[in-house]
Amino acid sequence: MSEVFAVGDWCRHRRHRTPCRIIDRQSLWNETVFRVWLPTKDAIIRARASDLAPLASLEPTENEILHTAAAAKLLDALEDNLLLAPIQSSVVPLPHQLHALNKAMSGERIRYLLADEVGLGKTIEAGLILRELKLRGMVRRVLVLAPKSLVRQWQAEMHLHFGEAFRLIEPAELAALRSFVSSTVPGDRSGSGERDDNLWLMHDQVICSIDSVKPLEGRRGWSLERLATYNRERFEDLVAASWDLVIVDESHRLGGSTEQVARYKLGAALAEAAPYLLLLSATPHQGKTDHFLRLIQLLDREAFPDEGSITRDRVRPFVIRTEKLEAIDAEGQPLFKPRMTRLQAVTWQPRHAAQQRLYESVTDYVRHGYNQAMAAQQRHIGFLMILMQRLVTSSTAAIRATLEKRLEALNRPSPQASLFDELISPDADPEQWAELDGQSQADMAVQTAAQTANWTLDGLAREKVEVEMLLALARETEAAGTDAKAEALLELIYGLQQAESDPALKVLVFTEFVPTQRMLADYLEGRGFTIALLNGSMDLDARTQAQLVFSQDAQILISTDAGGEGLNLQFCHVVVNFDMPWNPMRIEQRIGRVDRIGQQHVVRATNFVLDETVEYRVRQVLEEKLTLIAKEFGVDKAADVMDSVEAEPWFDELFVKGITDPESVDQQCDAVVTQIREKVAESYQGSDLITEEPSAGQRFSAEEARQWRDHPAQFWLERTITTGLPARGGEAVQEGDHWRIRWLDGSESARACFDARTAEARPELEWITLEDARARALIAELPRCVAGQPMPRVRISGLPETVTGIWSLWEISLCADRFSRKRFLPIFVNDDGRAFLPTARRIWDLLLTERLELVEALTPADSLHWEPSLAAATGQGEPHIQALMELHRTRLQAARERACYAFEARDQAIGRIGLPAVRAYRRRRLEQEHKERMATLDAAETSLPDLSAIMMLRVGPGFTSDSGAAGSA
Structure with missing residues (x-):
């Protein structure tokens, strides 16, 4: 058998099921060994004679033809920047979100600042990019960093909109996780001989707050060893956990005042460690160029070496931004409905005399207590006074419950300093305290140490007397059973129900404090309303259930600020702020729970405040x-x-x-x-x-956005998998509306589907997308077709019988250093030798949608068939290869400009160094780095085009036909 093949011959490799070419032949110890080139892998391998068979034995089956046509279609669409996330997720993006995804995936480096104005859905855009990268097999491990107040919202939205499960890791969990890991999996978990105790490696998708993982320089009362352990577990291990994609929300907070700020150090370390980075901020540039420079440097330090590089033209390629005035919905209409907000003063009535007296007493207590605390440099008491005032304006229940806790704290024999004391200390970051909701602040402040060096025993005794007096008054007021704002709320709800002729009108009520929430729930339930509750103590499942109850049955949802994080309540358009945070921007965040994309009504917001x-x-x-x-x-x-x-x-x-x-x-x-x-x-x-x-073609229209759900990519994937598996030793059997699949690795999908709508309606089915590595493997390698191998004759339903000739599919590719792109080109040459591109595209589409009949395998494709198709592919493929070469040149030129700009900026900085020896040393090192960089870019200039046939078919009823085929083509 080995005598049949000679150097230069084409033959079939039995195991790889593809043509191969013999490039060397050796006889060693009675064994003939060949070196063969596999075009599908562009690799040279060794083979025995028994591995090879004549080229004529390479006869494709119907399934192999269909698999090749579908896989090539999918690959070509991906090379043409097909967006998979809108197709393979439950989200139907709005036009501006589709624009963001398209721009992000069009870039060579996926490192962007998502800077849409407030309320346009930056979280959705980040989720789409995340899904796109996962579907393309580009990322597996994802880290989301956000302010503490937003972490639950991220977890909820990733689960709701994208089906992505993220583990929310709170700081307190780290010690518990370490104890669990140490007790359950002691010793070497990696098999490498080293102890693998990086807890961040336990989950592939993690959300945590920015401040919980930033490095610490020091903390009062901590030893150096404890500080080092803290930084290793929270910062160093996090950075070393091999994240593929890092997403940072409210990223402007990373900029800091200098590069020494802890948040900036966190951002810089993660930006260097992760290949893909998304920074989200509606307000990235706050009028401070140095701050913005540090932020934008996280994306590309080389592109922005100094403040002089912060120009409009240099920044824009890294920024994706839509303004509210540009945003439209899927119907092309303005995205947001109008909003009506009014401040409603609640007037004291005679029956509220006790409540008014309590308010005035607490206000007087706060006024004097705050001044006294500040004079004694007791900041923690001052902060407690502030909270007392906010509590009494919320409700009698809120101030009563807090006074009880305060009295209990004052009676403890030896109060201890707490995290509260650290958060409000003069050298603390004020943003950490500000990010807490009112209830969390109250819970921490009320437990603060009551006795310190500057707080005398007389002061302690006086505070106890005042707290006891106020507590007695609060209990008396509560017993009276009247609350001015609760009565006003009831009157408002009745009025709105009548005005809108809707007795089932849904109302969202916000309060800062849990005792107020409980009081309102009792008050409204006692008057026949169905109530749902949300607060910060509820986990994701409980929050989701409460939101579901509100959407279906409950008339009123009463939520604290922490409970409202991440809510999407477009089905409700009435908001009542029962109490008012002092920061009016927090009120905007509350109203934003209903004033969201998808709201169909005018939003009505009423803000209660006590009159006088x-x-x-x-x-x-x-x-x-x-x-x-x-x-x-x-x-x-x-x-x-x-x-x-x-x-x-x-x-x-x-x-x-x-x-x-x-x-x-x-x-x-x-x-x-x-x-x-x-x-x-x-x-x-x-x-x-x-x-x-604004540029033509950059933005997507409403119609284009709507079309994504009907894109045939999932059908192409279904055809690729179900026709490709049988020929490779797997199995795909259709059973009703789902498939039973046995994959090439031996695993099984007993009940699988490919359609998004089916997956949504039938959650018990396994939805197959390109995120599945088993699916990607079936489109990764396409066959090769060479002159001399059999050419099948096929009939395709839907194609007129007068259309006869040779149809072929060609892969055009350009390969250079760190650059490889390809496109696919169908060619049809009729029996008269004329090429018709529209007919070629039509046949390709019909192969994917119509019935195929394999009539026979013909004699080998000789020059009569091969040369006209090759000539047509060469001619029609020239614009494609030129476009790929132009793209390559553009990217190289941009890389050169970036490198030269960075070199000049760094060289100027070195020139300002006063010490000549240091200046000379750094300049030599810079010049060597630049020389090596430019040499790499020079090497990438060399690019090689390639043109390969992957399939060739004879279409039509027979070998001969009249010349009418040309006309019909």
């Missing part, structure tokens, strides 16, 4: 002036262009000054509004850097 109080006066003046600022800069609200957490201390100070010095309300409001106006102006000015240029 300092809070009401401050709120009136503040809202008027904030409205003027928004109009001046043409934005909906200040929160759209500035960070809520950053502004939190300004509002705390404003309300405290209003309470301690009521006569200065107007003056204090003016001071805060001036700060806000300056901040908004800075952010607004910086937004020009990140605004995308």
